Amino acid sequence: MTTPTSTLTGERADLLEALGQQRWFLRHTVRDLTDEQAALRTTASELCLGGLIKHVALIERGWARFAVGGAEAMVRRDEDEPVNWEDHFRMVEGETLAGLLDAYEQVARETDELVATLDLDLSHPLPAEPWFEPGKIWSVRRVIAHLIAETSQHAGHADILRESLDGSKSMG
Structure with missing residues (x-):
């Protein structure tokens, strides 16, 4: 089956790859992993593997909203998003690893569709938050570069958590 992203070439294909x-x-x-293993804290932090999957999906969804509609769109919340920021990083009652992975896959498909269709030069001012430079503007291209970096960073965190859990490594 051909999807809009499967026929991409050039910069868009590189970003999505x-x-x-x-x-x-x-x-x-x-x-x-079982749901129980995915919910375990294996280090001193609050992070668990399932929580990291959930966090990355929620953050990617927020940045996709930003790419389309700017800072105001980024802060909009869906019913399924945790109100408590700490719940971004852990599995709460009723959540399963399979459910979190399915949600992440859905977010990924939506983001990929945006990368395939949005003007990569479309830009918006960043939210007024202390961790962003005041007045800074990011393009869709910059947002995707940020998502690549953030996902990579959290994949490294997950690798440490998994190795602490049962000795498994993503590589090596």
Whole structure:
């Protein structure tokens, strides 16, 4: 089956390939885990593997909203998004690893569609938050580069958590 993203070439294809590779590394860290294992904290932090999957999906959704509609769109919340920021990083009652992976896959498809169709030069001012430079503007291209970096960083976190859990490594 041909999808809009499967026929891409050039910069868009490169961006999606890089993002897809980092998503794969992140998902690979949770292979063969039970829900209980995915919910375990294996380090001093609040992070668990299922929580990282959820967090990356929620953050990617927010940045996709930003790419389309700017800072105001980024802060909009869906009913399925945790109100408590700490719940971004852990599995809460009723969540399953399979459900979190399905939600992440849906977010990834939506983001990929945006990369395939949006003007990569479309730009918006960043939200007024202390961690962003005041007055800074990001293009869709910059947002995708940020998602690649953020997903990569969290894939590294997940690798540490998984190795702490049962000694499994994503690579090596």
